[in-house]
Amino acid sequence: MGSEETKKHPKTHLQLNPNWAQLQLKVKSNGLNKSSKHTKNPESETHNSILGKRKERLEAESDGSKPSPLTPINDDFSLTDVVAMDCEMVGISQGNKSALGRVSLVNKWGNLIYDEFVRPLERVVDFRTRISGIRPRDLRKAKDFPTVQKKVAELIEGRILVGHALHNDLKALLLTHSKKDLRDTSEYQPFLK
Structure with a gap:
């Protein structure tokens, strides 16, 4: 039955926004993804990913050596000058x-x-x-x-x-x-x- 459903409704590959991939990497690196059944091997995912080399770059850049310009640097939500x-x-x-x-x-x-x-x-x-x-x-x-x-x-x-x-x-x-x-x-x- 499962294979018949797959034939009727094949999965379509959607192009992901690079910000979404970056968020997913951040969640993984923070250990927030506790579910073991959803975790994948990032090495095997990189070459099959629709992001390809872009994802490899994101992983290389997310080693913590350089802060992301999109990440707030503190928790101060006050109105500044x-x-x-x-x-x-x-x-x-x-x-x-x-x-x-x-x-x-x-x-x-x-x-x-x-x-x-x-x-x-x-x-x-x-x-x-x-x-x-x-x-x-x-x-x-x-x-x-x-x-x-x-x-x-x-x-x-x-x-x-x-x-x-x-x-x-x-x-x-x-x-x-x-x-x-x-x-x-x-x-x-x-x-x-």
């Missing part, structure tokens, strides 16, 4: 216009201080899930735009704001920020080379 912001957009109108769908802020330690889905004023026609990660269910309980706008304005006021193409995020939020307090990675010369 420097905050980083990223906004995700969804498509409105005929899909060719963007509206704010999510805004996230982290402090200078990389710890999340604000993360909210935003209910756009217009009907969403394209969630851009592959890029934004936003799904229809995320916006069902989302906060309204003015509430999020006010909170973000309070959080970034008088602070150095870091982000990529910040002008787009600020425009989506209908906010301004002092140019002297902006640190935009899209304009940082060493990154442009």
Whole structure:
């Protein structure tokens, strides 16, 4: 019976996000995966893995010698003098216009201080899930735009704001920020080379 089911419903190979593979490695290295029936030999898995050499690199880099830039360096979730912001957009109108769908802020330690889905004023026609990660269910309980706008304005006021193409995020939020307090990675010369 089991072999008949396998023939009817063969497993399809899905391409994993590299962040997911990195998280799995971190969980394994922390010994959080207690279940012995789900553990596999990482050597045999590497060559058959859809990530191939990328997974080998992740294992080599996760030896603890160098901290990951994606890992917060402490447990301080306070509002610091420097905050980083990223906004995700969804498509409105005929899909060719963007509206704010999510805004996230982290402090200078990389710890999340604000993360909210935003209910756009217009009907969403394209969630851009592959890029934004936003799904229809995320916006069902989302906060309204003015509430999020006010909170973000309070959080970034008088602070150095870091982000990529910040002008787009600020425009989506209908906010301004002092140019002297902006640190935009899209304009940082060493990154442009």
